[in-house]
Amino acid sequence: MIREDKWKEAFSSVAMDEADQLEKSITFEERKQAESLYRHHRDTVLRSIRKQKASATRWIFGSGAVAAAILLTIWGLHRPAPDIITPAAVPVSTVPSTQTNESVPTNTSTPAMQTADPAANVSELEARLVDFPKGKRYAVYTGPGEQYERANQQKAVVSTNDWIEVFGMENGYAMIQYAITSTQRRIGYIEAASLPADAKVAGLEFSHIPVTLTQETGLTDDPIGEKAALHVLPAGTEAEWLATLDDWAYLEWKGGIQPVRGFVPASVVCLKDAE
Numbered sequence: 001m002i003r004e005d006k007w008k009e010a011f012s013s014v015a016m017d018e019a020d021q022l023e024k025s026i027t028f029e030e031r032k033q034a035e036s037l038y039r040h041h042r043d044t045v046l047r048s049i050r051k052q053k054a055s056a057t058r059w060i061f062g063s064g065a066v067a068a069a070i071l072l073t074i075w076g077l078h079r080p081a082p083d084i085i086t087p088a089a090v091p092v093s094t095v096p097s098t099q100t101n102e103s104v105p106t107n108t109s110t111p112a113m114q115t116a117d118p119a120a121n122v123s124e125l126e127a128r129l130v131d132f133p134k135g136k137r138y139a140v141y142t143g144p145g146e147q148y149e150r151a152n153q154q155k156a157v158v159s160t161n162d163w164i165e166v167f168g169m170e171n172g173y174a175m176i177q178y179a180i181t182s183t184q185r186r187i188g189y190i191e192a193a194s195l196p197a198d199a200k201v202a203g204l205e206f207s208h209i210p211v212t213l214t215q216e217t218g219l220t221d222d223p224i225g226e227k228a229a230l231h232v233l234p235a236g237t238e239a240e241w242l243a244t245l246d247d248w249a250y251l252e253w254k255g256g257i258q259p260v261r262g263f264v265p266a267s268v269v270c271l272k273d274a275e
Helices: 002-078
Strands: 137-139 157-159 164-170 173-179 185-191 209-213 217-220 229-233 238-245 248-253 260-265 269-271
Touching: 137 185, 157 173, 157 185, 229 260
Parallel strands: none
Antiparallel strands: 137 157, 164 173, 173 185, 209 238, 209 269, 217 229, 217 260, 238 248, 248 260
């Protein structure tokens, strides 16, 4: 009996070891199959989701494009007509400034630009660039002579190191335009002897037509740049209309301490005979 029990015990031990190994083997294979099956289904599901997303995206963008086209069509039918914009007049010169000729005055009163047809047959100012010898500086007056007011508190000067345009000559003086800063210019007069020897400059022909200002406005020597006022002239001021520059009337005013020439909007000028 003792020997038989030992055989049974040994047999049971071997059977249990084999059963345990078999269970482990089956579990490993099942695990492999389960993992493979999981990966297969996972990839299938992911591909399906991606396809659904792509279809949904195409549907959304397509619907959005159709809706946008409908809205644009409706807006175009009911959109108000655009405003008509009149382009600004072209200045005498578009030459950029690279140098400051003088200090900028503190008076910044700026008249509004207005469009008006001249009420008299006056000449139109035209200027052209003249190449001056470099390194010179000349006093600038508002009119052709030292009796006229000098801008910038009697300190206005022009440097020949920058560009200078010349309109013409009168009474031994040349009417010029030059840059003070990149945004401010000045129109005035220098002695004609300052011109280069080879410069061919014609004489100025002015009208000297008596006019009256219909409203208060600034008299400026810078109609193209910042339009800073030399003087603010009240309504009813009398002056002489010399010429035009685009929409500006070039006047001579003698109501101050010294006579002065400058520009006002042509729309505020009225012929005295028309009053």
